[in-house]
Amino acid sequence: MASHQSPTRRSGISRRVWLASSLAVSLVAAGLAVQVSQAAPIDTSAAPSKYAASTCADKTYSAMTASQRVGQLFMGSVVPSAPDSKRIDLMRQYHVGSVFLAGRSKAGTSATKSLVDGLQAKADSVAGHRVGLLVSTDQEGGAVQVLSGPGFSTIPSALTQGTWTTTKLRGEAATWAKQLKSAGVNLNLAPVADVVPASLGTANAPIGKYNREFGHTAAVVAPHSNAFLQGSLQSGVLATLKHFPGLGYVRGNTDTTAGVVDTVTTSTSPSVTVFKSGIDAGAPFVMISSATYSRIDAKNRAAFSPTVIQTILRKNMGFKGVVISDDLGNAVAVKAVAPGDRAVKFLSAGGDVVLTVEPNLIPAMTKAVQNRMTQSSTFRTQVSQSVHRVLNAKQKAGLLTCG
Known part of the structure; x- marks a missing residue:
């Protein structure tokens, strides 16, 4: 969160994809990191099942209803400190696949686990198998630590973490992630990969004001952000680089301010390459900023920009994981856009998961998505790819099994 991201010669292509997929599986089984060359013809991680052997995600997707997919x-x-049963029931009614623990809770790991277990018990089952919920929170440290109390460490700010060795930070992050996992949380909306220049410092309202940055240069932020990320993954908690392409050079906070514009950042700025470093380090999620970047796409907020998501993040940086929005519910930065349009614009731009801290907007958002699906085959394909990415992430988190 900002305050606290027509194939031709099909048989030949299919064979190349099959061979590439088989090689990737073999290398992964051997524990090797695979770098995919830019010449790869198809992104099989998101492709419909006609391009690859049937996967668990394919099987689950095929068995889902249209509403379950959306x-x-x-x-x-x-809100873990005061869960609203009506909102929880609403999310269940609309088959919402992921939950964000918001606000502050001092209840500790055991109480949080009880809450999460209750939520998971209501998750959808598809073809006899439960499709578990991605349960996330903002557990960065310092001013932004949602969960505390018995079983949770008091985490220092990222600015303090940035003074540690990367070895120490990786170990501490692994410990913090174990605590989240014991509380039922399987996705952390962290680390912050934003670079706040020292000249701006605390005048940067979303990040610098709260010491959420690991440092003031890309050379410091990248290795520390990666260490936090890798520590989380080591303990079985998915992590999220945020807020792409960076909130370090703005003054306004998109949660509380309209018209936040970055006039400095370009697609090749050092602050943007921090995210590429994190992607290469294995980031499974990237959160998109809701600011506008005048030197990248002056017409669209990043969350609604195909240039930001499809061209820079996916094509140029090779990111194949899940793209999640910053809050598209209550954030002032998007208030001028109708709720349904927010969801459609984000997904059309290449996003995968719409985060809204206001669940009551979900009916309008899902209706708009469903309507758009009836109008556009391109959008239907994008939805299919996004659902596949989410299901693949759930499988990695142990939330999805297939017989």
Whole structure:
């Protein structure tokens, strides 16, 4: 969160994809990191099943209803200190596939686990198998640590973490992630990969004001952001680089301010290459900023920009994981856009999961998505690819099994 991201010669292509997929599986089984060359013809991680052997995600997707598929594209909030049963029931009604624990809770790991277990018990089952919920929170440290109390460490700010060795930070992050996992949280909306220049410092309202940055240069932020990321993954908690392409050079906070514009950042700025470093380090999620970047795409907020998501993040940086929005519910930066349009614009731009801290907007958002699907085959394909990415992430988190 900002305050606290027509094939021709099909048989030949299919064979190349099959060979590439088989090689990738073999290398992954051997524990090797695979770098995919830019010449790869098809992104099989997101492709429909006609391009590859049937996967668990394919099987689950095929067995889902249309409503269940669309529900996987949304993440709604639950306040752990005061869960609202009506909002929880609403999310269940719309098959919402992910939950964000919002606000502050001092209840500790055991109480949080009880809450999460109750939410998971209501998750959809498809073809006899439960499709578990991605349960996330903002557990960065310092001013932004949602969950505390018995079982949770008091985490220092990222600015403090940035003074540690990367070895120490990786170890501490692994410990913090174990605590999240014991509380039922399987996705952390962290680390912050934003670079706040020292000249701006605390005048940067979303990040610098709260010491959320690991440092003031890309050379410091990249290795520390990666260490936090890798520590989380080591303990079985998915992590999220945020807020692409960076909130370090703005003054306004998109949660509370309209018209936030970055006039400095370009697609090749050092602050943007921090995200590429994190992607190469294995980041499974990237959160998109809701600011506008005048030197990248002056017409669209990043969350609604195909240039930001499809061209820079996916094509240029090779990111194949899940793209999640910053809050598209209550954030002032998007208030001028109708709720349904927010969801459609984000997904059309290449996003995968719409985060809204206001679950009551989900009916309007899902209706708009469903309507758009009836109008556009391109959009239907994008939805299919996004659901596949989400299901693949769930499988990695142990939330999806297939017989």
